[in-house]
Amino acid sequence: MxxxxxxxxxxxxxxxxxxxxxxxxxxxxxxxxxxxxxxxxxxxxxxxxxxxxxxxxxHPRMKAALAEAAARGLLVTPSAVFPDKARAAALLAEVTPPGLEKTFFCLSGAEANENAVKMARLVTGRNKIVARSRSYHGATLAMLSLSGDPRREPFEPGLPGVVRMGDPYCFRCPWGKEPASCAHECAGDLEVVLSREGPQTVAAVILEGIVGANGVFTPPPGYWRKIREICDRHGVLLIADEVLSGFGRTGRWFAVDHDGVTPDLMTMAKGITGGYAPGGAVIVTERIARHFDDHVLVCGLTSYAHPLVCAAMVAAIETLRDExxxxxxxxxxxxxxxxxxxxxxxxxxxxxxxxxxxxxxxxxxxxxxxxxxxxxxxxxxxxxxxxxxxxxxxxxxxxxxxxxxxxxxxxxxxxxxxxxxxxxxxxxxxxxx
Ligand SMILES: Cc1ncc(COP(=O)(O)O)c(C=O)c1O
Structure with missing residues (x-):
């Protein structure tokens, strides 16, 4: 050493x-x-x-973008208006699935998920959140509570209202199915869970685009479409956590793109700045954005849309696209x-x-x-x-x-x-x- x-x-x-x-x-x-x-x-x-x-x-483009932003030395408040902030939000709307329109900025994946869950509760007035048995959504107390991850255990009891559904873990299929006999039981489990809990009590289901740190579970094609359909039928919001699986990692901008699905809220971090600055974001549909036109968005943080972070987001997304x-x-x-x-x-x-x-x-x-x-x-x-x-x-x-x-x-x-x-x-x- x-x-x-x-x-x-x-x-x-x-x-x-x-x-x-x-x-x-x-x-x-x-x-x-x-x-x-x-x-x-x-x-x-x-x-x-x-x-x-x-x-x-x-990466030369990232180094240059951050050096320029640092040289500007802009100090801001969360309500500040400046070009990289508008540009980052416009780029996010461009690369995320169609229908996702408006962005809330933050600094990490855990924060993105915290704010998405808060928004879902504020919009629906409901409390429960469905999450997978094996999943990771961040290291804050609330996000560890949602995570189906052994790292949660020292902090139990966690957030009330977390309900579990089964995993698309095909190698050890919880329903004992082989690929030939698979009927998307893992997605259908959401229906079972919602009927048991009462869908009118559930604000949202939060799912990683592809389960990452708990084992890289690639869901069978059609999985996300079925999840979307169940959420729509029961009026439950769908949050896609694309913190790990986003920004090209799976060969599409986002893992949900493999199934052509638009979630109601999508959370991002990690690759959003290429790792060159701490960044995260929640992007939501028009319907959710409109709700907050006349309801207070009870979410915020001091370094909201920080200029260095916005510059890194713009440069990273443009580099991913241009290269x-x-x-x-x-x-x-x-x-x-x-x-x-x-x-x-x-x-x-x-x-x-x-x-x-x-x-x-x-x-x-x-x-x-x-x-x-x-x-x-x-x-x-x-x-x-x-x-x-x-x-x-x-x-x-x-x-x-x-x-x-x-x-x-x-x-x-x-x-x-x-x-x-x-x-x-x-x-x-x-x-x-
Ligand atoms: C799917 C997923 N969500 C959320 C997080 C938390 O992100 P952060 O560590 O930036 O808070 C991670 C981190 O690995 C993750 O893999």
């Missing part, structure tokens, strides 16, 4: 870890899908930092799929490789006799060996339980992706040996 890392460890907390076992990463620079640490090592960023860097490291990076994620999907299937072919511990665009997960299980693929998760001790091997091979990617996630920046070149997957294969062999 360097002097700087030691000095920092005395004064600054690391997130989601016992402080003694945190693994510091002293990043000093980077370009595209690679970054460099203080010891001179060059890493592959296969996690896009925290799933929030679709434009990769050191065709959303289409690039879609174009790289077959290469990623083929590369991961090839890794799995000779490594029976990879029970499933699943994903869309450049958002993937490997589920690792104990192989059955004769090397057949198993279902029992690899033990924590083996996963710890794998994690150490990944670090030795300078691969930055997210790991959780028996899952390894792959989400490289959308700017990664074909040859770089091949090289990085080769490195992943070598690291897995070391960890599994």
């Amino acid at each position: 360097s002097d700087l890392a030691r000095q920092q460890a005395d004064r600054v907390f690391y997130t989601w870890s016992a402080q003694a076992s945190a693994v510091p990463l002293e990043i000093v620079g980077g370009e595209g899908a690679r970054f460099t640490t203080a010891d001179g090592a060059r890493w592959w960023d296969l996690g896009s930092m925290v799933w929030n860097a679709p434009l990769g490291h050191g 065709g990076l959303v289409q690039r994620a879609a174009a790289l999907e077959p290469r990623m799929r083929a590369g991961l299937r090839e890794l799995a072919r000779t490594r029976p511990a990879i029970a499933e490789a699943r994903g869309l665009g450049l958002l993937w997960a490997l589920e690792l299980c104990v192989p059955g006799p004769g090397g057949v693929r198993g279902r029992d998760p690899l033990p924590a001790s083996t996963m710890a060996k794998i994690a150490a091997a990944l670090r030795r091979h300078h691969l930055h990617l997210h790991k959780r339980d028996n899952l390894i996630y792959l989400a490289p920046p959308l700017v990664i070149a074909e040859a770089e992706l091949d090289e990085a997957l080769g490195q992943l294969g070598r690291a897995l062999d070391e960890g599994l040996s």
Whole structure:
């Protein structure tokens, strides 16, 4: 550990870890899908930092946009009017599904979801929120309450009025269905939950575009259409949490675009600024926007639509659009799929490789006799060996339980992706040996 890392460890907390076992990463620079640490090592960023860097490291347009905004040095109040604020909202209306019109700005995904839930309660006058059994919506107390994530447990009892529905986790289908017999039971579960709770008591259902940190569950085609139809029939608002799955990550601007669905409220963060500034937003339909014409919007924050954040949003969205990076994620999907299937072919511990665009997960299980693929998760001790091997091979990617996630920046070149997957294969062999 360097002097700087030691000095920092005395004064600054690391997130989601016992402080003694945190693994510091002293990043000093980077370009595209690679970054460099203080010891001179060059890493592959296969996690896009925290799933929030679709434009990769050191993007010249982002550096220039932030430098210009910093040079302007504008101080604002939440009611301020300035060009980047109007432009960011116009761009969001342009790239989000048709019918989403008006934006509320904030600084993070958790805040975006907090405000979306508040708006849904204000509009409907109802209290309950339906969320998935496995989901993540942020680390604030209220959003952890909504999250179907073990990280919620130390903070129970949480927000009252949270109701759970089942997951589109096809590898371990909660209804025991195979793809051939699937009738979207996971989407139909919303109907069951609403009938049980009484739809007139439910303000909204909040669903990640694609469940991210809890396992990359790619729902069967038509899933979102069915959810939309159930919400419409019962007058329940639909909130799509596109914090992780948005801004091209899945090969479309937003995951709901795969099904052509417009939610009532959509939350965004992470890629919205390319990771170059802390940003988030809620965009809503005309109907919800109109409600607040003559009802108080009881939502706000000091750094609402901060000029540095708005400049980063404008630059990031324009860069994604002008460099065709959303289409690039879609174009790289077959290469990623083929590369991961090839890794799995000779490594029976990879029970499933699943994903869309450049958002993937490997589920690792104990192989059955004769090397057949198993279902029992690899033990924590083996996963710890794998994690150490990944670090030795300078691969930055997210790991959780028996899952390894792959989400490289959308700017990664074909040859770089091949090289990085080769490195992943070598690291897995070391960890599994
Ligand atoms: C789907 C989803 N929603 C919300 C959040 C929370 O975002 P933030 O950490 O910016 O508050 C995350 C973070 O990983 C996320 O994956």
